[in-house]
Amino acid sequence: MENDDGHPDWLTEMDKEIINVLGTNLTLTPSIIAENIDRSREGVGNRLNSLQAGGLVRKVDRGKYEITEEGLKYMTEWADVDDEYKPWHGKTREEIKKEIEERNSDTENE
Numbered sequence: 001m002e003n004d005d006g007h008p009d010w011l012t013e014m015d016k017e018i019i020n021v022l023g024t025n026l027t028l029t030p031s032i033i034a035e036n037i038d039r040s041r042e043g044v045g046n047r048l049n050s051l052q053a054g055g056l057v058r059k060v061d062r063g064k065y066e067i068t069e070e071g072l073k074y075m076t077e078w079a080d081v082d083d084e085y086k087p088w089h090g091k092t093r094e095e096i097k098k099e100i101e102e103r104n105s106d107t108e109n110e
Helices: 013-022 030-037 041-053 069-078 093-109
Strands: 057-061 064-067
Touching (some): 013 030, 013 041, 013 057, 013 069, 030 041
């Protein structure tokens, strides 16, 4: 279910922070995510379970998570995100991954 602002009613502020970190197209552990958003590993682990049940993240290996297409949709359509992420609206995971690689390549060549 969604609330009035289009967010799933179970979504928390920590969930949004987790999705934004995973939206960088990295596969990360709960510990690394927690360190990047200044939250406890246990809290992040609990929220990852909820996000996984909601289809916004997936477990890809033991203790490693990545964002799903639905999670990317949330990040680019529903969330208030930085302008950096808005160009990703409507793009597939592979298109976004390619863009990130191109950005990183451009940065390395400077």
